[in-house]
Amino acid sequence: MKAYVFPGQGAQFTGMGKDLYEQSPLAKELFEKANEILGFRITDIMFEGTAEELKETKVTQPAVFLHSVILAKTLGADFFEPQMVAGHSLGEFSALVANGALSFEDGLRLVSKRALAMQKACEITPSTMAAVLGLEDSIVEDVCASINGVVVAANYNCPGQLVISGETSAVEKACEAMKAAGAKRALLLPVGGAFHSPMMEPAREELAAAIEATTFSTPICPVYQNVTASAVSDPEEIKENLIIQLTAPVRWTQSVQQMIKDGASIFTEVGPGKVLIGLVGKIDREVAVASA
Template identity: 45%
Template structure:
């Protein structure tokens, strides 16, 4: 079974949206900008590192680009059996599971980012990654510090993130090294996330959640707070509020997914942080990531191959992984290009026709197996236009 995982703050980097410009899924960037009243395209294409690192910017940019990538994957017909997200990524996962509309998710993420940034200004704090100690040893070190420091992220075996006051983190670092930690590295964030320091942000977020239409997820969605799947909207209202001041139990989530039968982990969004954590945590898992359009082909090729250790393959596995749909970029009347018939070979960027004033271009190469819209048909955005096969 396939689970999609979505990254959190820290995966962003300048210019990370550039590979997606011109892809049909890029239209989500404009929709997000309109929903939150901010120029998300600027963050994804032009913002320098110091601007993009600000909490409100990092969260908005990572959320939107992750959903651009998700939309591109969905256009290929690949769907997960469950979803999970690391911290901010939990909101992306809930959109992917249908619990939040895209615009509602973008609005909540914008409010969350603003609230966390304000809480960081109200009470100075920081975070640090402790490498080479197990969970219990880090917890003991935190307890020995005469100050405010807590475990914030259980990321993977031997990788735990702590958060608290700068002075307490310094003391924790010394105790952790005495206990055998290989390194204690500062995390470039503006607050002590997932600790009691975020209480003011939690109260602000709870008000925003109360005004949001949160629906039951259509897929099991694994929560940071307890590493368990939840499909009840009422539970998610409480879980999202609690998440800001509770540790992210990502290692435990990966183990629970493994115990529940998931063998393929696909990181959807910028960076490969979660890919590395899954490789360290889940033995024998197939771990993949999609952050650029070039990764789409690699994803399909990987899914077409049987997992390591599998005996044989089910009929149709390879057919499924090599079939792709070209969808409409907008709503309107479809007019096919000349010669758009079964057997036609297409390359990325080739025009299949128009929908109103919009050209329908293929984002990938393949042979036309069938045309799914007729001349003059009124189609909707993302409606399939043609069916291709890559081999």
């Protein structure tokens, strides 16, 4: 079975999408429509902007979403035949447009709203994330629970690679404790705040209202959502999981393992970069991977 996976924030690069825009009339039309919806020319930043400009959350999230979704649409029905989809964090929105649960326009509006709400939440309390390498998930969880302050497991990326998230001071303390517990590395990430942690509660509330007001359709194939790591097709359940996603961990390892159990034999990454197929390869070395 064919599984398509969609990357999240961090996969962006300068010049992303420019080839698509220049070579495909459909891509050009969708990029221009995106400029109208967003109210600024995101294409100028994507194609010609600096890495610094592209790193702003309000730009990064729509940019990665647009690259993924427009690439999927330009592949056409002959080459894009998903039997299951999943997205990492922000990538879940791309996956939901690609499998027909959300329209392109509604998906972009929600992603823009999500980015702005997260940016605002980041400004309330000093917060950050850190990558922990070489420890069992259960040890990372136990260390986080032992720290005084808000710090939680946020991204289960692959065995031996887990990202933690929370208040800056608590994350720093947790990093020291992770090293003492035997982690190969525990390093702070250059991010604007504590995504997928309780620190995102104000953003979750803001996004919830927008998601509730948006029409979701029954998708053409199941989405394996970050929150449940299981196949979901019911539009109401999809909405509920999307709302929870901002303050809950991304269960990527578990999602990929479940997709393989359910018959996925090839994983194709749709969007900028090759981060996800790298993670899939570490989760299961036997499975085939490809880039769209």
